[in-house]
Amino acid sequence: MPGAVxxxxxxxxxxxxxxxxxxxxxxxxxxxMGGEKKLSEALHEAYMYAFSMSSGExxxxxxxxxxxxxxxxxxxxAVEHTPAADTSGDKTETQKDTAQKKDEAQAQxxxxxxxxxxxxxxxxxxxxxxxxxxxxxxxxxxxxxxMPKLPADGISPVAGIVSSGFGYREHPSDGQVRFHxxxxxxxxxxxxxxxxxxxxxxAVGESSTYGLYVILEHENGMQTMYAHLDETLVSGGExxxxxxxxxxxxxxxxxxxxxxxxxxxxxxxxxNPEYYISW
Amino acid sequence: xxxxxxxxxxxxxxxxxxxxxLCCLGVWEMLLTLLAILIHESGHIIAVILSGGRISHAxxxxxxxxxxYSGGSMSYAADALLSAxxxxxxxxxxxxxxxxGKYLEFTGMDFFTGLNLLFFLFNLLxxxxxxxxxxxxxxxxxxxxxxxxxxxxxxxxxxxxxxLFAGGxxxxxxxxxxxxxxxxxxxxxxxxxxxxxxxVKLHRK
Numbered sequence: 001m002p003g004a005v006x007x008x009x010x011x012x013x014x015x016x017x018x019x020x021x022x023x024x025x026x027x028x029x030x031x032x033m034g035g036e037k038k039l040s041e042a043l044h045e046a047y048m049y050a051f052s053m054s055s056g057e058x059x060x061x062x063x064x065x066x067x068x069x070x071x072x073x074x075x076x077x078a079v080e081h082t083p084a085a086d087t088s089g090d091k092t093e094t095q096k097d098t099a100q101k102k103d104e105a106q107a108q109x110x111x112x113x114x115x116x117x118x119x120x121x122x123x124x125x126x127x128x129x130x131x132x133x134x135x136x137x138x139x140x141x142x143x144x145x146x147m148p149k150l151p152a153d154g155i156s157p158v159a160g161i162v163s164s165g166f167g168y169r170e171h172p173s174d175g176q177v178r179f180h181x182x183x184x185x186x187x188x189x190x191x192x193x194x195x196x197x198x199x200x201x202x203a204v205g206e207s208s209t210y211g212l213y214v215i216l217e218h219e220n221g222m223q224t225m226y227a228h229l230d231e232t233l234v235s236g237g238e239x240x241x242x243x244x245x246x247x248x249x250x251x252x253x254x255x256x257x258x259x260x261x262x263x264x265x266x267x268x269x270x271x272n273p274e275y276y277i278s279w
Numbered sequence: 280x281x282x283x284x285x286x287x288x289x290x291x292x293x294x295x296x297x298x299x300x301l302c303c304l305g306v307w308e309m310l311l312t313l314l315a316i317l318i319h320e321s322g323h324i325i326a327v328i329l330s331g332g333r334i335s336h337a338x339x340x341x342x343x344x345x346x347x348y349s350g351g352s353m354s355y356a357a358d359a360l361l362s363a364x365x366x367x368x369x370x371x372x373x374x375x376x377x378x379x380g381k382y383l384e385f386t387g388m389d390f391f392t393g394l395n396l397l398f399f400l401f402n403l404l405x406x407x408x409x410x411x412x413x414x415x416x417x418x419x420x421x422x423x424x425x426x427x428x429x430x431x432x433x434x435x436x437x438x439x440x441x442x443l444f445a446g447g448x449x450x451x452x453x454x455x456x457x458x459x460x461x462x463x464x465x466x467x468x469x470x471x472x473x474x475x476x477x478x479v480k481l482h483r484k
Binding site for chain 1: 303304305308373374376377380381388389390391392393394396397450453457459460
């Protein structure tokens, strides 16, 4: 019964509130008051948070640096899988051998975990280093450069090349330094886009910035967004599985060419999608 | 003789509003919202006391806190100042928080600053249920008399509520599942119909 009530509340809340983020709308007004943002920009962002998508449509802008801004390019790869522990052995092994093999497997697993942690730290460090040229610009309130563990493993939604990464960048349309809340993956128009992981379709919509987009909701409330699509293949409320086709690559919205704009929101924070996908 | 007893009441509308804030914003933000409301209303209360009056009744509902006071100065200027005290308190709180935010690390400082700023701006809307409407009424009444002010008030209320409903419908059409403006329109229309004013209800006794 409590589960049913919770589901009813969640579906009703989603149906009523949709994609609004009042907290962020109010917060940017406070930031404008404190001088962290220009008033016009804050009003624009507040409008977008309150009346439109709460995510990357809102591109925070920053004053252009006086010194020439170095273009930061990263090509991050997901943490590589380590080979599974070799547990094959003699069928007539003794208990001692079994215990020894268990210990070795455990040690190997510990090493793998340590290796994974090191790789994770290196990956995060490399990304932060690439963003260091923008170190004097405040990070948006709902963004983290860390690499939190996601509730489920995912796959790259499309095979392609990262044309524009997560983080601060010079916007392709006007050269202004703005925060990019997702990763743009360039691919041929019409290429099928797949679901990052199991979940359900939270929203299908269209906006002047994102173009045609799909938002999926996954385990523990994690959300992923797929934008600039030419076509969507799912509708709201549908259940999808990892790898299932949900749309086709296009150049809708303010895309400068055919690409998929992919975002991951974990626990209310935008994270770098390039940490979690490989191609 | 009408007996008016001192009391503080809370209507279902206020409880619903706080529940909605809890859903949309979270526990901490809901508490900050409550604090911002208290700061705003404290501005009115302090102004009433400083003007020599006293609060005899307070009721919280969807559109805000309705205060009834007695005594104090009896003039349109006094009414305007008493109505302006609430937004002034919110503005003061916003400026104070934005200044303190530069020196103190406090989670939610920007949110609280923005909230007070929003209360300041929103309450200055020239709708009769809000402080801006009361200030507007007092100014027009002092210049052209209460009958002209009343006609202005009715016209302005209708125009603003109609604009909010139209805007709300446009937003719902443009951004599906976004009832933001519609909720504002319904709350303001409801308050206008129910009480004929809201926020600080300045009743001379």
